[in-house]
Amino acid sequence: MAEANEILQLGIEAARDGNREEARNLFTLLTKQDPQNIQAWLWLAGVSDNPKLRRDALERAIAIDPNNEMALRGLRALGADRPSIVDRGRNAIRERTGSLLGRPSQPAQRASQPAARPSRPAPVQTQQSTSSVFAEDELTAEFDAFSDEYDDEPRGPTPLMWGVLGALALLLIVFLASQFVGSGAGSILPGNIFGATSADATPTADAAMTATALVPTTPAGPPTATPPPVMLLNRDATLTIDGWEYGLYPDPSVINGPISLAGVPPNGTYLIVLVTVANNTGKVQPLPANFFALLDDQGRRYDVNVERSMKVYDNAPGSASDLGISNDIEPNSVKTSIVLIYDVNLDATNVRMYGGSNLSQGWVIIDKVQ
Amino acid sequence: MSDVEAQALLKTVNRLYREGDHARARALLEVLSVVYPDNPKVWSALATVAHDNDEMTHFLAKASKAHRSGE
Numbered sequence: 001m002a003e004a005n006e007i008l009q010l011g012i013e014a015a016r017d018g019n020r021e022e023a024r025n026l027f028t029l030l031t032k033q034d035p036q037n038i039q040a041w042l043w044l045a046g047v048s049d050n051p052k053l054r055r056d057a058l059e060r061a062i063a064i065d066p067n068n069e070m071a072l073r074g075l076r077a078l079g080a081d082r083p084s085i086v087d088r089g090r091n092a093i094r095e096r097t098g099s100l101l102g103r104p105s106q107p108a109q110r111a112s113q114p115a116a117r118p119s120r121p122a123p124v125q126t127q128q129s130t131s132s133v134f135a136e137d138e139l140t141a142e143f144d145a146f147s148d149e150y151d152d153e154p155r156g157p158t159p160l161m162w163g164v165l166g167a168l169a170l171l172l173i174v175f176l177a178s179q180f181v182g183s184g185a186g187s188i189l190p191g192n193i194f195g196a197t198s199a200d201a202t203p204t205a206d207a208a209m210t211a212t213a214l215v216p217t218t219p220a221g222p223p224t225a226t227p228p229p230v231m232l233l234n235r236d237a238t239l240t241i242d243g244w245e246y247g248l249y250p251d252p253s254v255i256n257g258p259i260s261l262a263g264v265p266p267n268g269t270y271l272i273v274l275v276t277v278a279n280n281t282g283k284v285q286p287l288p289a290n291f292f293a294l295l296d297d298q299g300r301r302y303d304v305n306v307e308r309s310m311k312v313y314d315n316a317p318g319s320a321s322d323l324g325i326s327n328d329i330e331p332n333s334v335k336t337s338i339v340l341i342y343d344v345n346l347d348a349t350n351v352r353m354y355g356g357s358n359l360s361q362g363w364v365i366i367d368k369v370q
Numbered sequence: 371m372s373d374v375e376a377q378a379l380l381k382t383v384n385r386l387y388r389e390g391d392h393a394r395a396r397a398l399l400e401v402l403s404v405v406y407p408d409n410p411k412v413w414s415a416l417a418t419v420a421h422d423n424d425e426m427t428h429f430l431a432k433a434s435k436a437h438r439s440g441e
Contacts (some may be wrong), residue, residue, distance in 0.1 A: 006397040010382070022382055025375045026398075032405045250437065255414050255430075272417075272430075315427040321434075339430075370388070 004034055008043070015047050023047040031060070038064045038071075045074050054078060231361045232352065241356035243281030244291065247363075248353070249274035249321075249337050254365050264308070268345040269369055272312070273353065274321060276337050279329040286326050292340060292355050294365060296348035308341040346370050376406050383415055395419060403432075410437040 011026035024047050030040035038061050045057035055078050061071035233239075238247035248254075255272040271294070277287055294302040306325055313324030321339035323329060329336055344351060348369045354362040379402060386395035396419045402412045413433035420426035 003397040003401045006394050007401055010386075010394060010398065014382075022378070025379050026382070028375065029379060029398075029401060029405055033401050255417055311423075312427065312430075315423055337434075 004030060004037060004040075008037075008039060011040075011043055011047075015043070020047045020049065031057075035060075036064055038068065042068075042070050042074075045071070051078055233361055233363050235363060237363075238276075239355060239358060239361055240280070241358050243279070244287065244356065245278040245280060245333070245335070246291070246355040247276050249276050266343045268343055268348070270308070271342045271344050271351070271365065271369075273340045273342065273365060274337055275340060275353075275355075276335040277329065278333050278335045279331045280333050282331050284328050284330055286328050287338065289325065292353060294342050294344065295352050295354065295359075295362075296345070297350040298345070298348060300345060300348065302342045302344055302351075304340045305343055308343075309339055312339050312341060344369055373409070376402065376409055376412070380411055380415055387419065392419060408436050408440060410434070410440070412436075 007026050007030050011023045011030070014020075014023035014026060024044065027040050027044035027047065030037055031044060034040065041057045041061040041064070045054045045061065048054040048057060054074065058071045058074040058078070061068055062075070065071070235248050236250065238245055240246070254274075273292070273294075275292060277291075279285070289306050290303045292304060296302075304325060309325045313321055313327075321337040323336050323338050325338055325340060346369055350367060351365045351369065352362040353365050379398065383395045383398050383402075386392075386398065396416075399412060399416045399419060402409070403416060406412050410433040413429050413436055417426045417429035417433065420429055
């Protein structure tokens with residue numbers, strides 16, 4: 001499958017870039033999608049930091065291909081406390097001469113080259129996977145590194161670690177002592193740490209600065225008038241104004257993307273926002289077109305593009321949202337979803353949505369358009 | 371794989387898209403939609419890489435359905 005190869009390649013690139021978490025997620029996804037993809041299991045093992053997860057992945061690879069040398073090598077690196085698996089793999093390897101991983105034995109080659117092994121294993125070509133992407137040397141290096149990291153040699157603190165531990169212990173002792181003898185911030189000031197007790201400590205200039213920094217400062221002058229902060233709401237919060245109860249549709253409420261709608265590209269980018277409204281006004285009517293507005297940190301206001309919003313709704317009424325922005329809404333207090341299209345500048349940041357004339361309470365729609 | 375990991379992969383999708391690698395962003399999303407058919411965010415993201423309006427509407431409908439089924 002083309003997608004599988006793409007994702008395997010993405011994972012390998014992430015691993016190469018040192019982004020092991022992303023690589024793990026990609027390989028895990030691949031194993032979910034195609035549990036028989038041995039390369040995905042091998043790579044997942046290769047980027048797993050957890051020995052148990054690594055072992056599990058290798059055993060899954062072995063289950064798919066009991067003779068897979070890479071998986072056997074990985075299990076050996078882990079100490080292989082399942083000798084039956086490893087022995088089976090070793091026996092299989094001894095019987096082969098080409099050491100082509102996962103390939104069937106070739107009797108003719110065995111007869112002519114009974115003990116030969118290539119200096120570098122050939123790329124994995126499994127029967128189970130159609131993927132052709134495999135950087136075996138890198139995976140081998142991963143296993144070797146893991147083997148080095150998790151070898152059976154007893155480990156103890158290095159001299160450097162002993163030094164650090166000693167320093168930490170000394171700091172802890174001084175700190176604890178200062179809690180009994182001294183008081184306040186002065187007891188943990190730098191002047192106290194090395195040698196002096198808090199009883200005879202004299203704050204240094206640095207210490208004084210540190211102490212000052214620990215005390216909350218108060219403004220020197222009278223408080224100045226500042227605009228009241230805009231209250232940003234949780235996504236599930238609703239507000240009411242002029243008989244309209246309104247809020248964001250539960251996730252997904254925002255879709256951000258350079259989508260061309262009906263062949264019309266946006267000036268910036270289209271933001272698709274799903275909102276909910278309930279009509280408590282007592283009469284059948286559509287939501288006022290500019291009821292909802294977006295504001296960004298650049299001070300710009302964006303009104304809904306009614307035509308595009310209706311276009312999206314009309315493409316599949318009732319699927320994208322319950323109603324379109326121009327449709328009448330019954331005054332039955334039932335929450336109704338409406339899809340709104342905005343054309344937002346690409347440099348917009350901290351885009352917020354407000355409803356009605358209430359500009360003091362809103363929702364953050366998106367932190368950054370691009 | 372947890373939703374947290376799916377969310378992390380959506381960030382990967384976002385990065386790929388920003389880097390102009392639309393094909394691989396979409397390939398990843400298509401696999402995500404197979405593994406996580408009930409995740410509305412995956413369908414929403416697919417809507418952003420839709421080839422045309424019909425496809426976008428289809429993905430939005432899937433997103434809406436996935437969300438409603440999760441309620």
